Amino acid sequence: MHREIIQIIKGQVTQDGAGVTLTRVFGSDHAKQLDPFLMLDEFGSNQPNDYLPGFPEHPHRGFEAIAYMLEGKMRHQDSLGNQGLLESGDVQWLTAGRGILHSEMPEQSEGKLQGFQLWVNLPKAEKMKPAAYQDIAAEKIPQHTIDGIHYKLIAGSVRLGGEVMQGAITGLPSQLSYLDIHFRQSATSHITLDEPLTTLLYAYQGGVTVGPQQSLDKGELAQLSNSGELVIKGEAGSRLLLLTGKPFDEPIFQHGPFVMNSPEEIHQAVEDYRNGKLTSTSG
Numbered sequence: 001m002h003r004e005i006i007q008i009i010k011g012q013v014t015q016d017g018a019g020v021t022l023t024r025v026f027g028s029d030h031a032k033q034l035d036p037f038l039m040l041d042e043f044g045s046n047q048p049n050d051y052l053p054g055f056p057e058h059p060h061r062g063f064e065a066i067a068y069m070l071e072g073k074m075r076h077q078d079s080l081g082n083q084g085l086l087e088s089g090d091v092q093w094l095t096a097g098r099g100i101l102h103s104e105m106p107e108q109s110e111g112k113l114q115g116f117q118l119w120v121n122l123p124k125a126e127k128m129k130p131a132a133y134q135d136i137a138a139e140k141i142p143q144h145t146i147d148g149i150h151y152k153l154i155a156g157s158v159r160l161g162g163e164v165m166q167g168a169i170t171g172l173p174s175q176l177s178y179l180d181i182h183f184r185q186s187a188t189s190h191i192t193l194d195e196p197l198t199t200l201l202y203a204y205q206g207g208v209t210v211g212p213q214q215s216l217d218k219g220e221l222a223q224l225s226n227s228g229e230l231v232i233k234g235e236a237g238s239r240l241l242l243l244t245g246k247p248f249d250e251p252i253f254q255h256g257p258f259v260m261n262s263p264e265e266i267h268q269a270v271e272d273y274r275n276g277k278l279t280s281t282s283g
Contacts, residue, residue, distance in 0.1 A: 001228035002211040009221045017055035025221050028254045035247040036121040036174040044114035051113045054105035059278050060096035061269045062127040062259040064120045067092040072113035078102035079279050082133045089138025091154055099278035100131035120174050123248045124261050141168045148185035154178040159192035175246040183234035196226035197244040206238030
């Protein structure tokens with residue numbers, strides 16, 4: 001049995017932050033059906049006006065935000081006192097928990113800036129845990145090349161070539177697996193994933209064929225069936241993200257940068273932010 005495409009979502013060009021032009025691959029409108037995934041943004045431009053406004057200080061509560069830089073430089077600062085420079089190939093992992101304020105600003109005035117921002121929900125039991133932040137340098141992310149296909153394992157675990165391979169981050173409540181797959185030649189990838197999990201593929205360069213004959217073109221995100229082997233055929237140069245995660249099957253209420261389980265919790269998050277209590281350990 002092979003995994004099949006059950007729906008395709010096409011991203012929409014929009015602006016976020018202080019005016020950064022990006023593609024929102026999916027957002028809150030799809031959060032329930034793509035549980036535990038909340039949002040995926042792709043940013044990529046060699047025009048400075050598209051990215052220079054950046055993302056000045058803003059709050060988060062209730063989920064994890066993962067930034068993956070393909071090319072360029074972005075500076076992170078937050079209310080925990082962390083600072084980090086995200087460069088080509090690096091990953092920034094932010095667990096908002098009960099609350100954090102942070103900024104992400106380009107540290108370049110020319111050239112290309114390209115990458116992704118992924119939001120992954122937290123279960124109710126962990127939404128109010130302390131916030132945390134870590135940088136993951138490109139050289140610390142496990143990478144494997146099998147039959148001309150390059151796999152970068154940012155998080156989780158998958159079976160490739162008959163062997164279970166671990167990503168840089170494991171043991172997440174969402175059971176998240178996050179891979180960047182690059183076809184360096186025309187080839188077929190065979191991936192065994194845990195079941196049953198929400199499974200997404202996003203083609204960001206070139207196109208691929210999923211299963212026997214289902215096409216996925218550049219700029220399209222596919223939600224796949226949650227059982228069977230994942231078979232992907234790609235031409236040289238095709239690149240895509242593979243995401244899998246465990247649905248929490250809990251209510252999802254989102255108000256901008258806050259994602260909680262009830263309107264009352266959203267109201268509390270807004271009040272805490274207004275009163276300077278978002279990141280405090282009490283109330």
